[in-house]
Amino acid sequence: MPKPMQMRLWLFVHSNSSPIPRILKRSFSNHVESTVNNNHAPDKKKKKNKEDPRVVKWNKAIAYHMRLGHLARAQQLFDQMPRTTVSSYNTMLSGYVSNSHFALAISLFSRMPSRDIISYNTMLHCHVRSGHLPTARHLFDEMPVKDEVSYNTMISAYARHGLLHQAKELFHQAPVRNNISWNGLLAAYIHSGRFELAKQLFESKPNWDVISWNSMIRGYVQQKQIYEAQKLFDNMPDRDNVSWNTIISGFAQSGDMTEARRLFDIMPVEKDVFTWTAVVSGYAKNGNVEEARGMFEKMPHKNVVSWNAIIAAYMQNRRFNEARKLFDQMPCRDQVTWNTMLSAYGNAGMIEEAREMFYEMPSRDTVSWSAMLAAYSQVGLSEEVLYMFREMFRRGTKANYSSYACALSTCADMATLNYGTQLHTQLFKVSYGMGCFVGNVLLTFYFKCGSMDDAQKVFDEMLEKDTASWNTMISGYARHGFGLKAWEVFDLMKQTQIKPDDITLVGVLSASSHAGLVDKGISLFYTMEQVYDITPKPAHYTCMIDLLGRAGRLKEAQSLVKEMPFEPEPTTWGALLGASRVHREPEIGIWAAKKIFELEPNNTGMYVLLSNLYASYGKWSDVLKTRVLMGGRGARKVPGFSWIEIKNKVHVFSVGDSAHPDKQRIYHFLEELDLKMKKAGYVSATEMVLHDVEEEEKVHMLRYHSERLAVAFGILNVPSGRPIRIIKNLRVCEDCHNAIKYIAKIENRLIILRDSNRFHHFSGGSCSCGDYW
DNA sequence: GTAGGGTTAG
Numbered sequence: 215m216p217k218p219m220q221m222r223l224w225l226f227v228h229s230n231s232s233p234i235p236r237i238l239k240r241s242f243s244n245h246v247e248s249t250v251n252n253n254h255a256p257d258k259k260k261k262k263n264k265e266d267p268r269v270v271k272w273n274k275a276i277a278y279h280m281r282l283g284h285l286a287r288a289q290q291l292f293d294q295m296p297r298t299t300v301s302s303y304n305t306m307l308s309g310y311v312s313n314s315h316f317a318l319a320i321s322l323f324s325r326m327p328s329r330d331i332i333s334y335n336t337m338l339h340c341h342v343r344s345g346h347l348p349t350a351r352h353l354f355d356e357m358p359v360k361d362e363v364s365y366n367t368m369i370s371a372y373a374r375h376g377l378l379h380q381a382k383e384l385f386h387q388a389p390v391r392n393n394i395s396w397n398g399l400l401a402a403y404i405h406s407g408r409f410e411l412a413k414q415l416f417e418s419k420p421n422w423d424v425i426s427w428n429s430m431i432r433g434y435v436q437q438k439q440i441y442e443a444q445k446l447f448d449n450m451p452d453r454d455n456v457s458w459n460t461i462i463s464g465f466a467q468s469g470d471m472t473e474a475r476r477l478f479d480i481m482p483v484e485k486d487v488f489t490w491t492a493v494v495s496g497y498a499k500n501g502n503v504e505e506a507r508g509m510f511e512k513m514p515h516k517n518v519v520s521w522n523a524i525i526a527a528y529m530q531n532r533r534f535n536e537a538r539k540l541f542d543q544m545p546c547r548d549q550v551t552w553n554t555m556l557s558a559y560g561n562a563g564m565i566e567e568a569r570e571m572f573y574e575m576p577s578r579d580t581v582s583w584s585a586m587l588a589a590y591s592q593v594g595l596s597e598e599v600l601y602m603f604r605e606m607f608r609r610g611t612k613a614n615y616s617s618y619a620c621a622l623s624t625c626a627d628m629a630t631l632n633y634g635t636q637l638h639t640q641l642f643k644v645s646y647g648m649g650c651f652v653g654n655v656l657l658t659f660y661f662k663c664g665s666m667d668d669a670q671k672v673f674d675e676m677l678e679k680d681t682a683s684w685n686t687m688i689s690g691y692a693r694h695g696f697g698l699k700a701w702e703v704f705d706l707m708k709q710t711q712i713k714p715d716d717i718t719l720v721g722v723l724s725a726s727s728h729a730g731l732v733d734k735g736i737s738l739f740y741t742m743e744q745v746y747d748i749t750p751k752p753a754h755y756t757c758m759i760d761l762l763g764r765a766g767r768l769k770e771a772q773s774l775v776k777e778m779p780f781e782p783e784p785t786t787w788g789a790l791l792g793a794s795r796v797h798r799e800p801e802i803g804i805w806a807a808k809k810i811f812e813l814e815p816n817n818t819g820m821y822v823l824l825s826n827l828y829a830s831y832g833k834w835s836d837v838l839k840t841r842v843l844m845g846g847r848g849a850r851k852v853p854g855f856s857w858i859e860i861k862n863k864v865h866v867f868s869v870g871d872s873a874h875p876d877k878q879r880i881y882h883f884l885e886e887l888d889l890k891m892k893k894a895g896y897v898s899a900t901e902m903v904l905h906d907v908e909e910e911e912k913v914h915m916l917r918y919h920s921e922r923l924a925v926a927f928g929i930l931n932v933p934s935g936r937p938i939r940i941i942k943n944l945r946v947c948e949d950c951h952n953a954i955k956y957i958a959k960i961e962n963r964l965i966i967l968r969d970s971n972r973f974h975h976f977s978g979g980s981c982s983c984g985d986y987w
Numbered sequence: 988g989t990a991g992g993g994t995t996a997g
Contacts, residue, residue, distance in 0.1 A: 308988065335988040342989095366989040373990090397990045428991040459992040466993095491993040522994040553995040560996085584996040616997040623997090655997080 280309025316344040342371040373402035379677040404433040407680030410711035435464035466496025498527030529558030560589025587620040599624040622659040661690030689721035697729020723757035756786040763793025
């Protein structure tokens with residue numbers, strides 16, 4: 215049995231497809247011969263000694279300038295060299311890569327007269343660092359010879375991207391494994407969310423080095439198990455500065471700044487820029503900008519990253535002017551600086567400022583484009599999102615999963631399943647396997663579009679699933695009213711190594727509520743702390759109130775609200791309000807509505823809910839009062855009216871506030887409406903407004919009429935009672951198609967007509983409204 | 988020439 219090293223070289227020599235230059239091939243060949251004959255591995259030291267000392271001297275000088283980032287000087291030296299060897303090229307190559315000049319590295323690599331394994335490994339590292347894993351893999355596959363460095367480079371690259379499957383595959387394929395390979399595998403488990411497996415691996419091998427201990431601490435931090443992380447930190451055999459930085463940033467990220475600060479003050483190793491920056495960003499995340507600023511001032515050596523952290527601190531806490539001042543003062547800005555500003559403006563909905571940043575920034579990377587996409591998406595500019603997404607490709611920026619995520623979620627919002635599916639296909643072309651992130655994006659998309667089958671298919675095909683994948687499935691099914699299915703997924707999840715988190719339980723509780731699984735839901739809620747070690751949060755209470763409310767147990771829901779250990783959120787009150795409307799408990803509903811207005815005086819949606827609540831009891835004067843309170847804040851086309859037009863007939867949902875200040879506008883609308891209504895044989899709209907309180911009965915009748923149409927299409931009476939409804943393969947006439955869309959808008963539902971056929975696409979057929987063609 | 992820690996998008 216040949217030794218692994220010899221085996222690899224043998225493979226290389228006998229490979230006909232090897233792209234390696236002939237000269238190099240010959241020298242390799244000789245080398246192999248001698249190695250095989252002598253039956254021992256090549257001696258690296260001997261090889262090093264062969265290098266011309268003058269060349270070594272030049273190389274050292276080049277490397278020195280590269281380390282300092284003096285690229286031009288390094289280049290000059292390289293050009294002046296009396297004799298260049300592969301090692302000089304390699305020095306240049308690795309200098310370019312460590313200075314992130316990937317294009318220069320690629321160009322140099324292509325011009326090299328000969329290449330050795332180090333050139334190939336450096337190039338591999340180059341592609342990995344620039345984030346082009348498919349290119350790296352391609353090179354890896356084509357490499358004439360691979361050693362453990364090549365394998366390790368790929369393993370840890372896959373690990374960092376959460377691609378456990380690929381990392382594991384190469385780990386097992388690797389002919390030789392060292393500590394770095396094992397650490398790579400460990401990192402792969404951690405980054406793909408398979409922390410239980412990471413723990414098992416870590417426990418099974420006793421001789422781990424400090425790097426793996428640090429990875430495990432980081433893993434616990436990522437799992438939000440900070441006290442476990444601390445236990446590990448306390449027990450580890452020796453701690454270096456990275457260990458300290460990891461645990462400090464762990465406490466900082468988990469919001470425990472007291473402990474983070476205590477560790478910071480007692481740490482026995484020297485604090486570096488990582489330590490300081492972790493603390494600055496920790497204070498920022500806690501909203502303590504002053505303290506963050508104080509630490510920033512004290513920081514002995516600031517770099518761009520620390521500047522970025524302080525700018526993010528101000529931006530995250532909405533202190534835009536101060537952030538802007540710092541931004542202007544900064545000694546030098548990098549891509550992240552610009553992106554930080556851009557994305558923070560985007561998050562705040564300050565679209566103009568975001569746009570300004572985007573167009574002013576010297577260069578744009580994927581994050582910049584993604585942030586801009588997110589900014590547009592946030593303010594609902596769906597068309598802009600898709601335009602920018604295409605523009606991004608046109609400008610040659612590679613889209614990543616974030617950009618796809620944004621585009622896909624916009625597709626979901628616009629209910630453009632076709633374009634989204636197209637993106638799905640595209641994603642497959644560019645991707646290097648179904649990682650968690652891409653899978654989760656697709657799951658979200660298909661659920662948003664209501665294509666449960668497609669979502670399930672993606673889920674089944676996913677090689678790696680993390681907590682988010684399971685959560686998306688559970689809450690996806692829950693949202694669409696498939697409570698049993700959601701429970702099924704939850705039961706499956708419990709059989710895996712992945713632990714449910716608080717979001718999982720929110721999904722399961724809401725599934726229970728929509729499927730009427732009241733007892734299951736209640737028992738989960740009261741045992742979640744013991745079984746899953748998760749303390750109920752406001753969202754869990756909201757689910758419970760929704761669950762009890764839907765089941766008609768309003769009194770219990772009411773007392774649970776009172777028992778809550780924290781102030782109920784507007785959505786909690788909303789759940790109670792909705793239930794009280796369905797189960798005719800106006801007192802509770804009004805109580806809830808009042809609470810909502812205290813919390814959110816401008817919540818127009820709640821005004822509408824309240825006025826609907828009154829309307830369903832025939833309390834028309836209260837409807838009116840509520841509408842008056844709403845003022846001009848209603849999002850309707852004409853304030854005070856909800857109406858749809860179906861086949862030239864106007865259906866009025868409600869006519870409310872004749873007391874609305876914008877009388878001119880209302881009367882103008884009424885004139886138009888009048889004509890249409892009279893033509894359709896209905897009572898005049900003007901009449902209704904003038905006698906609105908008395909005539910509301912008639913309005914109610916009209917509402918009922920139009921609702922009947924809606925029921926025919928299956929739009930109302932959605933089993934889940936939730937605002938998403940998918941109608942597949944509907945044969946519908948043009949007018950009704952529009953009407954359905956309009957109902958969706960009025961009723962604040964997302965209705966998706968999937969694969970529906972419009973009137974003109976057919977010859978011979980009939981629509982549910984009675985029309986035929 | 989390969990592994991762990993701090994800042995930005997999702």
